[in-house]
Amino acid sequence: MFGAPAGTYQVSLKIESFDAQISGHAHTDPPPPEELWGRLSVDSGGQGARQATCSIQVGPRGSGSCDVTYQASEVSGRVKIRAETTDNGLDESLSTQVDVRVPSLFRASGSPQYLRFVRSKDSGHVDAVAFALAPHALLGLQRLANAYRIVTVEERSDEGYTLGLILSVNDMSLPWGGKFDITGEWTGDHNSHRKGTSIDINKRGFDRLTDRPVPNREGHLTTEEIERSRLEVSEACDNARGRVVPEEDFHCEFDAE
Numbered sequence: 001m002f003g004a005p006a007g008t009y010q011v012s013l014k015i016e017s018f019d020a021q022i023s024g025h026a027h028t029d030p031p032p033p034e035e036l037w038g039r040l041s042v043d044s045g046g047q048g049a050r051q052a053t054c055s056i057q058v059g060p061r062g063s064g065s066c067d068v069t070y071q072a073s074e075v076s077g078r079v080k081i082r083a084e085t086t087d088n089g090l091d092e093s094l095s096t097q098v099d100v101r102v103p104s105l106f107r108a109s110g111s112p113q114y115l116r117f118v119r120s121k122d123s124g125h126v127d128a129v130a131f132a133l134a135p136h137a138l139l140g141l142q143r144l145a146n147a148y149r150i151v152t153v154e155e156r157s158d159e160g161y162t163l164g165l166i167l168s169v170n171d172m173s174l175p176w177g178g179k180f181d182i183t184g185e186w187t188g189d190h191n192s193h194r195k196g197t198s199i200d201i202n203k204r205g206f207d208r209l210t211d212r213p214v215p216n217r218e219g220h221l222t223t224e225e226i227e228r229s230r231l232e233v234s235e236a237c238d239n240a241r242g243r244v245v246p247e248e249d250f251h252c253e254f255d256a257e
Contacts, residue, residue, distance in 0.1 A: 004058045009087045011054045013040055013068060016080045016095065023076035023101060024129035024174035027184040036073040036186060038100070040081070043067050054083075072100040074194065075186070076178030102177025105132040105196040108169075114145040116168040116206050125174065125182070132173045134196035140254035141169070141199060143240035151236045152205060155228075156214075165205030165214055167236075170249075172199055192245065192253065199242075201250035203229045 018037040025032075040052040043066065058064035070081065077100055084093040108117075108131040119127055133141060149164035156165065173196040174180055180193040192198045203221055204213040215225065234244045237252035245251040 004062055004064070004090060005088050006058050006060050006062070007088045009056045009058060009064070009085045009090070011056055011066070011083050011085045012051070013042075013054060013081060013083050014051045015040060015070075016082045018075075018077050018079055020075055020077035022078050023176035023178060024125065024132075025075075025077070025181075026126055026129065030185065032075055032077070032186055036075045038070055038072045038079055041069045041071065070098055072098075074179040075181075076101045076174065076176035100176070100178065102134075102173070102195055105134060105173060105175060105177055106138060107131055107175070108133050108138055108141055108172060110141070110145060112166075113208065114149065114166060115141070116166055116202075118168050118202055119170050125180070125184070129175055130171050130180075131169075132175045132177070132196055133199070134254075134256070136257045137172075137197045137199070137254040140240055140242055140252075144199065144201075144236055144242060144252055147239040148205065148233065148236035151232050151239070155232055161207065161214070163208040166208055168202035168205055168213070170200035170202055172196070192251070197254050197256070198245075199252045199254070201233050201237075201252060203250065205229075205232075 015037050018032055020032050034050060037050060039049055042052050042054050052068065054066040054068055056064040056066050079098045079100060080095055081098065082093060082095040117131060119130060145167040148167040152161060153164035171180065171193055173193050177194050177196055180190040181188045182190050203226055206212065207214050230250060233250045237244050242252040242254050245253050
């Protein structure tokens with residue numbers, strides 16, 4: 001506070017709003033619950049809450065302050081925090097915005113001869129917001145696509161795929177990072193897709209000559225086909241200096257270099 005009369009002021013602070021659409025969440029029904037808006041704590045004490053009160057002692061020079069910490073949740077977005085006081089004849093209010101985000105994430109792109117972006121239906125997150133990566137992971141994706149081509153040349157040339165297969169990828173991270181709730185309900189297990197380092201890989205690559213998935217048929221893959229594809233993806237991820245994450249879906253992680 002500056003220019004206020006000397007005295008003690010109780011300042012009320014409140015997390016007033018949370019905009020998650022700006023960070024890539026296209027869904028607003030339901031909106032993010034208030035427990036995902038973050039928490040305020042004063043003087044670094046306690047667990048914090050959506051509201052807090054700060055005591056400020058203003059001296060003769062008309063200035064004073066207190067320490068307030070905002071602790072973000074796992075959801076990225078823009079937070080609006082308001083501070084108010086009515087003590088000592090003042091009636092003042094001001095607000096500030098805090099962007100909760102992972103810095104420097106960029107949308108992945110690639111040559112159609114090396115990479116396909118194919119996602120399942122997800123009304124909460126359109127394709128335009130599902131493919132963000134950190135710079136080092138963007139380079140990792142390029143290495144991964146090339147490594148996958150080489151591996152499938154070695155493994156499938158006797159079946160006629162002498163040029164190898166085109167890598168088909170799925171979810172990565174949202175443009176601002178943070179929780180990627182694939183259910184569109186602010187819950188789910190997409191926990192690793194928060195920092196722009198995760199790449200989900202589809203079980204079917206694409207034939208370079210026909211531009212069709214392999215195998216090109218309706219229905220689920222057999223257990224043997226899934227295991228074969230898993231081994232190819234795992235080898236390509238290792239060769240691209242990534243880390244295979246053991247889960248049901250195919251997932252290659254590019255840790256910070």
